Amino acid sequence: MTFDLFADLPAPPSREPITEGAVLLRAFAAGEVRELMQAIDAVIAQAPLRHMQTPGGFRMSVAMSNCGQYGWVTDRRGYRYQHEDPLSGHPWPGMPAAFTQLAARAAQEAGFANFTPDACLVNRYEPGARMSLHQDKNELDMAQPIVSVSLGLPATFMFGGMERSERPRRMRLESGDVVVWGGPARLLFHGVDILAEGEHPLTGRCRYNLTFRCAR
């Protein structure tokens, strides 16, 4: 039957408003996932993924690295941005041009002009990993949005309110999806539910997320 021909085609790009200031750009990065993955491999060859410690002493289930002028880190001293990778003492790898351009285009599409991120957090989730509800609030300029790109295994993204106790909306994020939030949504609680077991042609048994921010 003819429609079977289209069964494996990826979804076309589309826009799903989440709440005022937040939008899910479905498949926005779908055409460049391989290039992005190659750039991630180059970044993590220089600044390896690692499981950081929370200030409370817990090991994060998500493995992290960074690129750009600033990197987000956590240890017993707290959450912060720093110019150097604490593992090596060297500056974080530079932000690949493909990252900067994608982040700016996605922000623009969501209504935030001139977004120039100086920090990109690379998150790797293996099955069982999760990120509990939190606010991104270590940045100085809350007028700048967050751009968040998903690659590989699908995940359930949770987008809540201004209180952790507010029940979050849940949405499935696929490889190539981009979520942008800012303005009235900039400080909303969000997180990622426990990643389900799976295998993805791009990433194998994991999901990557790129979170672009203006730290300073």
Ligand SMILES: O=C(O)CCC(=O)C(=O)O
């Ligand atoms: O992995 C995601 O989709 C979200 C990551 C996130 O919220 C963060 O790194 O602050």
Ligand SMILES: [Mn+2]
């Ligand atoms: Mn976050």
